[in-house]
Amino acid sequence: MDPIIAATHADPYPYYAHLRAQGGLVFHQGLKLWVASSAKAVATVLAHPDCHVRPTHEPVPKAIASGMAGKVFRQLMRMNEGESQRCPRSAIQPGLALIDVEDINALVSARWLSPDAEGLHKAMFRGPVCVVAALLGFSPAQARVISELTGDFVACLTPLSDQPQLDAAHAAAEQLRGYFIELLADPDNQSTLLAGIRQRFAATSDAGESLIANLIGLFSQTYEATAGLIGNALLALIRNPQWLNDSINLDDLLAEVQRFDPSVQNTRRFVAASCEIDGVNFNAGDVILVLLASANRDSQLNDHPDAFMLERAQRRSFAFGAGRHQCPGQVLAMSIAHATLRQILALKPALEHLTWCYRPSLNGRIPLFT
Template sequence: MDPIIAATHADPYPYYAQLRTQGGLVFHSELKLWVASTASAVAAVLAHADCHVRPAQEPVPKAIASGVAGNVFSQLMRMNEGERQRCPRSAIQPGLAMIDTDEVSALVSARLLTPDPDGLHKAMFRGPVGVVAALLGFTPAQGRVISELTADFVACLSPLSIQTQLAAAHAAAEQLSGYFIELLDDPDNQSALLAGIRQRFAKTSGANDALIANLIGLFSQTYEATAGLIGNALVTLIRNPQWLDGSLNMDDLLAEVQRFDPSVQNTRRFVAAPCEIEGAGLKPGDVILVLLASANRDPQLNDQPDAFMLERPQRRSFTFGAGRHQCPGQMLAINIAGATLTQILTLKPALDRLTWHYRPSLNGRIPLFS
């Protein structure tokens, strides 16, 4: 076991507990990076101005730097610092916070869901992107295509992707850009979400390609994180069938799932200047693996952290990040996941017959059912 393999292990949490006993920020000699495992260390790294989301010498991964996907990647707010991060965020975040939950539920209900493994897969991966596409003004047919293209595009974000997947990611990025160019030129678009984003974006940056890149980024963030949230909630229900008696509060379930068994297990930060964190001296070029999932289980953050408590008082979590790079779509993801799970459970799926394994990933924990 190591801190990276742990993300897709059947039960990484005892291992995370061992790491926390070794200290908050410790150098892993085999992986040649620092590991932040405690709540205090994770909070300190995420808040530190010299801990950046990309290495200075490689702002875009070399594997995609020369293609369309690399151009999109270079403009994503989640992959930048300073104004290139703050401006898109200030344009996009307010609109996401104002989306009506009833509208989300209606969009989810309009989709044809089936309780078999293939149906669950589509509900987890394709459905959430389709909801966001509809909120931006795309038609249902366009949303289905966009969901497929997003599945191809996210491959550019993974170091595990092979060359054919990266080629497909470039093609998907180009097609997604084309869809947004047409949408932004459509005088009949009635999306309040898109109108607000465009208005705020115009005040901070007039670059249309940056707007399009970050709208594509909205799809890519929705794709994996929401899929994992839905999937890990289903795993929790399989392990706790007593909660399927009809009295389950979906908000409580998802709030605890995202803390207890998060879809994003870790993230990375790259040291840009000499600094000291948790007593450790760091130098430019150092890499820090930030174990969000471990911090969530730190008893200094939550009492009885290894107990799954639907009505947990003062629940605290790093799953959606913290500070300047905290996920702007946290509530939207939870609302989409809640509406999707509610719809799935009305179909009374045979959850006890499902098996699962975790999708290959260096940081995601996303179950695939069969």
Template sequence: MDPIIAATHADPYPYYARLRAEGGLVFHQGLKLWVASSAPAVAAVLAHGDCHVRPAAEPVPKAIVGGLAGKVFGQLMRMNEGERQRCPRSAIEPGLALIDAHEVNALVAARLITPDADGLYNALFRGPVCVLAALLGFSPAQGRAISEVTADFVACLSPLSDPLQLETAHTAAEQLRGYFIELLDDPGNKSSLLAGIRARFAGDPETLIANLMGLFSQTYEATAGLIGNAMLALIRNPSLLRDATRVDDLIAEVQRFDPSVQNTRRFVTAPCEIEGVSLSSGDVILVLLASANRDPQLNDDPDAFLLDRPQRRSFTFGAGRHQCPGRQLALSIASATLKEILAHQPALDRLTWEYRPSLNGRIPVFRNSPPCHPNRSATNSTNTFSLGSDFLERG
């Protein structure tokens, strides 16, 4: 086990606890980087002005620097500092915070969800992007197409993508850009969200387009993981289904207890000291958000799953200048989607799952499987999990 493998391990949390016991900010000899695992260390790194989101010598990953996906990457507010981060953020964040949860619920309810594995995949990965597309003024048909293209575009954000996936990501970036050019030129667009963003944005139109594309890429995987990990919480603890009105609380606790984004990175740009540790320019810090969420210094009884957790605190959506601007929208989409899934009474006892390959994400993908013996559950090396057929009755 190491801090990167941990993201898709069946249960990384005991390992995270051992890391915290060794010190909040320590050097990992195997990975040749610093690891921030405690809540104080994670908070300090995320707040420090000399800890940037990209290395100074490589603002865009070398693998994509020559294509449109690389150009988009270089304009994303979450991949920049200073004015290149503040300008698009100040235009986009206020509108996301004002989105009405009832509108999100209606958009989710309007989508066809089937209770099989294919239907769940679409609900988790395609649905959230379709909701965001509708909020920006795209038609339902455009939203469905955009969700497909976004699936290809997100490959440019992963170091695990192969050359073919990266080439496809460049093509997807061209397609997404085309959709937004048409949207911004449409005089009939009635989206209050888009109108507010445009009124607040004063920069290059290409930067605006890039960051709207970035909203889709963030929504695609992170929201899918949040919904999927909430389903795993129900599979592991069927008693949670007894009160169907607590889905909002369930999602809120899942994002703390088993987040879809397990870690992020920061790159030290000048000599500094954090939590008593001297760091040098060029050092890399792996920031274990999921570990900090389970730190007793942040939450009492952190390894307990509590719907009624008082003063719930979490680093899942980041902190400080790079805190995710779409936090409330992600929670609303996840809650609305999970409610719709449960309304269709999926045969959760017929599902298996495994995590998508990732260096930082914890995103389950579900598959159908033959029913197992009512008194037997199974776990294998690919993180497959199933429950007895009495699951729904017990709920």
């Protein structure tokens, strides 16, 4: 076991507890990086101004730097610091917070779902992207294609992808960019979400390409993180079938799932300048693996952290990050997951007959059902 393999292990949480017991911020000799596992260390690293989301010498992964996926990656607010992060965020975040939950419910309800494993896969991965696409003004047919292209594009975000997958990611980025060029030129677009984002982006330089890149980024963030949230909620129900017979509060279920077994287990920070963090001296170029899921199980953050409690007072979680890079779409993701899970359960799927494995990933915990 190591902190990266742990993300897709059947039960990584005892191992995370072992790491926290070692001090919360330690150097892993095998991986040649630092590991932040305690709530205190994770919070400190995420808030530190010298801990960046990309290494200074490699703002875009070399494997994709020369293609369209790399051009999109370069402009994503989640992969930048300073004005390149703050400006897109200030343009996109306010609109996401104002989306009407009833609009999300209606869009999810309009999609046909089947209660088998294939139907669950589409509901988890394709459905959330279709909802966001519809909110931006795309037609249902366009939204379906966009969800498939997003599935191809996210391959550029992981070093596990092979060359054919990276080639598909470049092609998908090109096509997604084309869809947005057409959407932004459509005088009949009635999306209030897109109108607000465009208006706020208009105050920034090079708004056109940055706008398109970050809208593609909105799709990619929706794709995997929301799929994992829905999937891990289904696993909680499989492991606790008695809840299916109760009038379970899905908001409470999802809130505890994203704390107890989050879809994003870890993230990385790259030290940009020599500094001291939580009593440890770091040099420029050091890498810190930030174990968000471990911090969620720290007793300094939550009482009885290893108990799954639907009704939990003062629940705290790092699942959506913290500080300047906290996910701006948390409310949107939770609302889409709620509506999707409610529709899945209304079909009364035979959850007890499902088997699953975790999608190969270095940081995600996303079940694939069969």
